[in-house]
Amino acid sequence: MEERILMAHGSGGKLSHELITRCFVGKLDNPWLSRMDDAAVINNTNHKLAFTTDSYVVTPLFFPGGDIGKLAVCGTVNDLAVSGAEPQYLSLALILEEGLPVADLERIIESIRQASLEANVSIITGDTKVVPHGKADGIFINTSGVGRILPDVNVSGANVKPGDVVIVSGSVGDHGMTIMAQREGLRFEGDIASDCAPLNGLVANMLAVCPQIHCMRDPTRGGVATTLNEIAAQSGVGMIINDDAVPVRPPVRALCEMLGLDPLYIANEGKLLAFAPAEFAGQLLYAMRAHKYGCDAAVIGVVTADNLGQVILRTKLGTSRMLAMLAGDILPRIC
Amino acid sequence: MQPEIKAFRDPELALALVQKIKKRASLKARLMEFCGSHTASVLKHGLRHLLPEGIEMLSGPGCPVCVTAQEDIDRAIALAQLPDITICTFGDMLKVPGTYASLQQARADGCDVRMVYSTLDALEIAGQNTNKAVVFLGVGFETTAPTIAASIAMAKDRRFSNYSVLSLAKLCPPVMKAMLDGGEIKIDGIICPGHVSAIIGSKPYEFIPSSYGVACAVAGFEPVDILLAVDLLLTQIESGKPKVEIAYGRTVSPAGNSHAQELLSCVFELAPARWRGVGEVADSGYKIRDTYKDFDAERLFEIKTAPSKEPAGCRCGDVLRGVIKPPECPLFGMTCLPERPTGPCMVSGEGACASYYLFGESTGGK
Numbered sequence: 001m002e003e004r005i006l007m008a009h010g011s012g013g014k015l016s017h018e019l020i021t022r023c024f025v026g027k028l029d030n031p032w033l034s035r036m037d038d039a040a041v042i043n044n045t046n047h048k049l050a051f052t053t054d055s056y057v058v059t060p061l062f063f064p065g066g067d068i069g070k071l072a073v074c075g076t077v078n079d080l081a082v083s084g085a086e087p088q089y090l091s092l093a094l095i096l097e098e099g100l101p102v103a104d105l106e107r108i109i110e111s112i113r114q115a116s117l118e119a120n121v122s123i124i125t126g127d128t129k130v131v132p133h134g135k136a137d138g139i140f141i142n143t144s145g146v147g148r149i150l151p152d153v154n155v156s157g158a159n160v161k162p163g164d165v166v167i168v169s170g171s172v173g174d175h176g177m178t179i180m181a182q183r184e185g186l187r188f189e190g191d192i193a194s195d196c197a198p199l200n201g202l203v204a205n206m207l208a209v210c211p212q213i214h215c216m217r218d219p220t221r222g223g224v225a226t227t228l229n230e231i232a233a234q235s236g237v238g239m240i241i242n243d244d245a246v247p248v249r250p251p252v253r254a255l256c257e258m259l260g261l262d263p264l265y266i267a268n269e270g271k272l273l274a275f276a277p278a279e280f281a282g283q284l285l286y287a288m289r290a291h292k293y294g295c296d297a298a299v300i301g302v303v304t305a306d307n308l309g310q311v312i313l314r315t316k317l318g319t320s321r322m323l324a325m326l327a328g329d330i331l332p333r334i335c
Numbered sequence: 336m337q338p339e340i341k342a343f344r345d346p347e348l349a350l351a352l353v354q355k356i357k358k359r360a361s362l363k364a365r366l367m368e369f370c371g372s373h374t375a376s377v378l379k380h381g382l383r384h385l386l387p388e389g390i391e392m393l394s395g396p397g398c399p400v401c402v403t404a405q406e407d408i409d410r411a412i413a414l415a416q417l418p419d420i421t422i423c424t425f426g427d428m429l430k431v432p433g434t435y436a437s438l439q440q441a442r443a444d445g446c447d448v449r450m451v452y453s454t455l456d457a458l459e460i461a462g463q464n465t466n467k468a469v470v471f472l473g474v475g476f477e478t479t480a481p482t483i484a485a486s487i488a489m490a491k492d493r494r495f496s497n498y499s500v501l502s503l504a505k506l507c508p509p510v511m512k513a514m515l516d517g518g519e520i521k522i523d524g525i526i527c528p529g530h531v532s533a534i535i536g537s538k539p540y541e542f543i544p545s546s547y548g549v550a551c552a553v554a555g556f557e558p559v560d561i562l563l564a565v566d567l568l569l570t571q572i573e574s575g576k577p578k579v580e581i582a583y584g585r586t587v588s589p590a591g592n593s594h595a596q597e598l599l600s601c602v603f604e605l606a607p608a609r610w611r612g613v614g615e616v617a618d619s620g621y622k623i624r625d626t627y628k629d630f631d632a633e634r635l636f637e638i639k640t641a642p643s644k645e646p647a648g649c650r651c652g653d654v655l656r657g658v659i660k661p662p663e664c665p666l667f668g669m670t671c672l673p674e675r676p677t678g679p680c681m682v683s684g685e686g687a688c689a690s691y692y693l694f695g696e697s698t699g700g701k
Contacts, residue, residue: 257340260372260684310695317346317558319381322695327673 010130032124040124048149050085065194069108073115081200082216085147097136119198160235162305170296173263190251197270238307343557352562371398371685378694394687404609406643423457454486461498481595484602509619524550524568536591544577555583612652651678
């Protein structure tokens, strides 16, 4: 019979201990974790630190291009990376639903292991709880992350200046449309996969050639349009985005067309937006395109000193209109 | 992008049509986009700014969620609150504010309300949950009505005893007639619905030029489709010879889809229907026939609601009739926002207010 998570796995007793040793400590082994203490002790490095946390809930748990485990590592790594930090340590907290196949948990932990190896981060503390069947959706994950701020780097959503170029690291909408295509009731078949990836390597390359980058951000939920609006408001600038310049993969475009959705509002999990003085655009693009997660990088717009707090989209017809923030859920049209 | 769509977004083609339209710079004409999706496309592509001064574009009532009467929204919510009922609905309906709550709030209160992409999903849910009565909220025009009819016919074939539909489906030509009879605004031409016409064809609009002297062109939803329709309408208006033309030949024929039409008349009969902003319109609703009465939620459940009232100050009704443009409503962008809509036209992606707000046409445009 298939081995499943039981309420007893969360009891704190022998079964809990076995699960932790077998699934986590063995797999994610490092000097901090193997001490099995209540907290990991980090030697103070006298550097500025960045600290972030994020929770991950996704249906389905496994999807083309990744799973909830990879997402939980990459999401937190990316939040640190776009803050100009070198991600170092992660915590990992799991809420498991009674009845979750242990094989699924092991598959998720294996993907966490691989993603943390690729991102070069150590998972140094963790927690597991089990809730009764029906009280969660398979597995919920929280990760927190600590990273060292790189010297001479000062990126913030408030730093963007008129004249900056707006760069996207690759095609948009892949993650959100992959999840939508997988959900119940939408039987879309196509060459479509989540872009879920750790971006700290790409960011390191970018900062190496251009430490003057003013701001970076990963456009996750709400998509590129929402992130651009957040930054325009935070920095008190305007932006003009060229619709034709935004890279969108054909199957993503096709699925969006079918449902009446705009790829600019769809979530990404392996892309970033960067804002930098125009004179560095060439070098920056060159460095980004040399990295596997930036090969489709493109300049998609400019920052302006007028239309403060607003993002204007230049359409393919040469007309202009506002590109607003996402208001609520993304819903397909009826008619 | 699929090559066929790309051609209909081709800037060169679109701008050539704009040049043709601009040659009639002296012409003054008021055109109504019947469909909410047309309004959305006009604003999304910034087409209004490409047209000459004299061409005024008005939004019409072509948004199925928007025209659903307040009492019908309230009845849908009351139905969701009955015990052992699962409501299946298209996503837009979730957020429409009823008099007392929305379906979204009802769901948060513990009612079983599920968003589906197709009536067949609702049927599948009924098959999997035989202990619950599954009711599909049948909102839509002629485009969606055949899929609702198909689900009812399939439920009967498969002897489902727990699937039913609250039919709020509506027909477009009768409401066009009601608005023209109302004579509240003078329209010179109508951009007729695209997807609706794929089902009913272009013939049902023929009374519009012949009885009311108003030009008609059926249009698709890409910039080139819409500009082509505007060009055809202006040619008709200029020549004084209104007729019905098709600018969406790749999808629409004069006779429409006969298979879908047969399915519609097999399952539904015409009945009066309530429209927000317009009131009751004869023969504008799809009522489930007696043969299928076991699948009619209207007859299966006793739905009791407190008196309905449209939100105070909301002018969705006037927007739907083309009497005002969304920014002329005092609530627009102030208390009524996409994240906190007062009226349904700010909820749906097909709603004129949502399109005006999201695409920044806050000045009222032309």
